[in-house]
Amino acid sequence: MQPIIEIENLSKTYASGLAALSEVSLTIRRGEIFALLGPNGAGKSTLINIVCGIVTPSSGRVRANGHDILSDYRAARGAIGLVPQELTTDAFETVWDTVSFTRGLFGLRKDPAHIERVLRDLSLWEKRDSRIMTLSGGMKRRVLIAKALSHEPQILFLDEPTAGVDVALRQDMWRLVRRLREQGVTVILTTHYIEEAEEMADRVGVIRGGRIILVEEKAELMRKLGRKQLTLQLPAPVEVLPDSLAGFGLELASGGQELVYTYDTKGERTGITGLLTALSAAGIRFSDLNTSQSSLEDIFVDLVKERA
Amino acid sequence: MNWHAVRAIYGFEMARFWRTSMQSILAPVISTSLYFVVFGAAIGSRVSAVDGVPYGLFIVPGLMMLALLTQSISNASFGIYFPRFAGTIYEILSAPISPLEVVLGYVGAAASKSILIGLIILATSALFVPLHIEHPFWMVVFLLLTAITFSLFGFVIGLWADGFEKLQLVPLLIVTPLTFLGGSFYAIDMLPPFWRAVSLFNPVVYLISAFRWSFFGKADVSLGVSVAMIGLFLAVCLGLVTYIFRTGYRLKS
Numbered sequence: 001m002q003p004i005i006e007i008e009n010l011s012k013t014y015a016s017g018l019a020a021l022s023e024v025s026l027t028i029r030r031g032e033i034f035a036l037l038g039p040n041g042a043g044k045s046t047l048i049n050i051v052c053g054i055v056t057p058s059s060g061r062v063r064a065n066g067h068d069i070l071s072d073y074r075a076a077r078g079a080i081g082l083v084p085q086e087l088t089t090d091a092f093e094t095v096w097d098t099v100s101f102t103r104g105l106f107g108l109r110k111d112p113a114h115i116e117r118v119l120r121d122l123s124l125w126e127k128r129d130s131r132i133m134t135l136s137g138g139m140k141r142r143v144l145i146a147k148a149l150s151h152e153p154q155i156l157f158l159d160e161p162t163a164g165v166d167v168a169l170r171q172d173m174w175r176l177v178r179r180l181r182e183q184g185v186t187v188i189l190t191t192h193y194i195e196e197a198e199e200m201a202d203r204v205g206v207i208r209g210g211r212i213i214l215v216e217e218k219a220e221l222m223r224k225l226g227r228k229q230l231t232l233q234l235p236a237p238v239e240v241l242p243d244s245l246a247g248f249g250l251e252l253a254s255g256g257q258e259l260v261y262t263y264d265t266k267g268e269r270t271g272i273t274g275l276l277t278a279l280s281a282a283g284i285r286f287s288d289l290n291t292s293q294s295s296l297e298d299i300f301v302d303l304v305k306e307r308a
Numbered sequence: 309m310n311w312h313a314v315r316a317i318y319g320f321e322m323a324r325f326w327r328t329s330m331q332s333i334l335a336p337v338i339s340t341s342l343y344f345v346v347f348g349a350a351i352g353s354r355v356s357a358v359d360g361v362p363y364g365l366f367i368v369p370g371l372m373m374l375a376l377l378t379q380s381i382s383n384a385s386f387g388i389y390f391p392r393f394a395g396t397i398y399e400i401l402s403a404p405i406s407p408l409e410v411v412l413g414y415v416g417a418a419a420s421k422s423i424l425i426g427l428i429i430l431a432t433s434a435l436f437v438p439l440h441i442e443h444p445f446w447m448v449v450f451l452l453l454t455a456i457t458f459s460l461f462g463f464v465i466g467l468w469a470d471g472f473e474k475l476q477l478v479p480l481l482i483v484t485p486l487t488f489l490g491g492s493f494y495a496i497d498m499l500p501p502f503w504r505a506v507s508l509f510n511p512v513v514y515l516i517s518a519f520r521w522s523f524f525g526k527a528d529v530s531l532g533v534s535v536a537m538i539g540l541f542l543a544v545c546l547g548l549v550t551y552i553f554r555t556g557y558r559l560k561s
Contacts, residue, residue, distance in 0.1 A: 014561055073404065086395055092324075097320075101320050104312045
């Protein structure tokens with residue numbers, strides 16, 4: 001797949017001396033949904049703000065849609081829509097006016113039909129004549145998305161798009177992002193909600209301390225790093241496990257009423273058959289069992305811990 | 309040139325002017341009327357004509373200049389400061405706009421607003437005194453130049469300020485006193501020699517002098533010097549704005 005954003009050896013050191021990004025290289029593919037994960041202060045927003053032209057890079061090179069963001073900034077920025085993390089909206093303007101204003105800023109003629117489509121898609125049509133200050137936080141978030149889509153961008157940055165929004169709106173946004181992807185828009189999102197990345201992303205990048213520590217297909221990441229656990233419910237609590245089970249790395253949980261066995265999903269042999277045989281031989285019975293797979297959140301936490 | 313962006317910024321700023329038209333239009337009409345009542349009727353009736361110009365008429369260019377200077381600065385400084393304060397400046401910074409286009413939009417709107425207010429003051433004055441403009445073309449030129457120059461200055465203040473207090477600091481503590489002491493309500497040759505010499509260090513003297521010349525054909529200082537001073541101030545403001553955009557001062561980290 002063709003790259004739509006190419007970042008090479010990008011570094012940013014602020015005037016305060018804070019090194020926010022160090023030699024970051026990253027390629028975003030055209031048409032994908034890319035989730036950028038990282039703890040607070042990892043450099044996610046700095047990275048986005050450099051690509052969008054809000055922060056000046058210290059060194060390195062960034063191309064958006066084939067255009068250098070510094071020497072050919074008009075073409076590069078014209079392809080990008082940004083939904084910022086903060087609810088930074090006008091207050092006294094109407095929804096229609098503020099969305100039309102953004103389209104004008106991006107050098108496009110007025111197109112009421114397009115603005116209407118965007119507002120309807122975001123359930124903002126009924127509010128088109130309302131002043132922004134009268135809208136709820138969720139509605140303001142929609143307005144920010146409408147502004148970012150007003151100039152029909154090929155790349156959309158969503159910086160923490162669902163922070164502080166209710167479940168219904170979050171799901172609406174997920175639907176919208178999928179629809180945009182179907183229309184060929186490349187979406188890059190940062191989020192603290194790992195389930196958001198898990199739900200939507202094609203690829204995941206993890207940034208920590210200003211460095212990209214991992215970029216991987218989401219499915220591959222979960223396959224590589226995902227753990228699976230088998231939990232056995234015991235009819236009676238067990239205090240000490242017999243020596244014959246020592247090789248399985250079992251853990252006792254819930255006051256000895258559960259046995260937890262962690263196994264590698266990549267392995268050809270999971271060891272489950274051997275475990276069940278060994279349990280039977282040891283006279284340990286179980287009343288129920290279930291399996292669970294580690295989430296992207298678990299993987300993320302493990303990764304960040306590992307590199308700390 | 310991204311003319312759509314210039315038009316968007318200009319239209320956005322002018323919309324604010326019309327949205328607050330009671331404050332934007334009515335306030336200068338009332339304050340001008342009050343100046344005429346106090347300076348024109350009450351005090352003016354006891355002041356003899358200045359250079360053959362009745363006092364009520366004499367203060368019209370000064371009143372217009374007073375409004376033009378303060379309005380240009382406050383409109384332009386607020387116009388760019390508010391998006392910085394509210395955080396919506398990200399839109400301007402991430403849009404495909406050049407610094408020149410940003411300045412054209414904001415400064416153009418601020419200058420338009422102050423010119424409108426200047427013309428409203430002129431129209432209000434006509435209700436109190438019989439207006440006569442000797443050089444209407446030059447009156448318009450000085451009106452435009454002053455509005456643009458001080459809107460640029462206001463734009464610089466709006467970028468420099470990091471709080472509402474600083475935003476008011478320069479207009480209140482520097483510009484308004486300089487305007488009052490720049491001959492808005494008197495000719496500087498009415499001052500004692502020492503204060504007259506001091507006044508020549510006040511750049512506003514040259515603006516008001518040139519503007520008054522366009523009305524009555526008489527000036528406190530030579531017209532050439534006034535035009536050179538206006539040009540110099542315009543060049544300084546343009547230089548400052550260029551420096552700010554080149555370095556990203558207060559705009560980009």
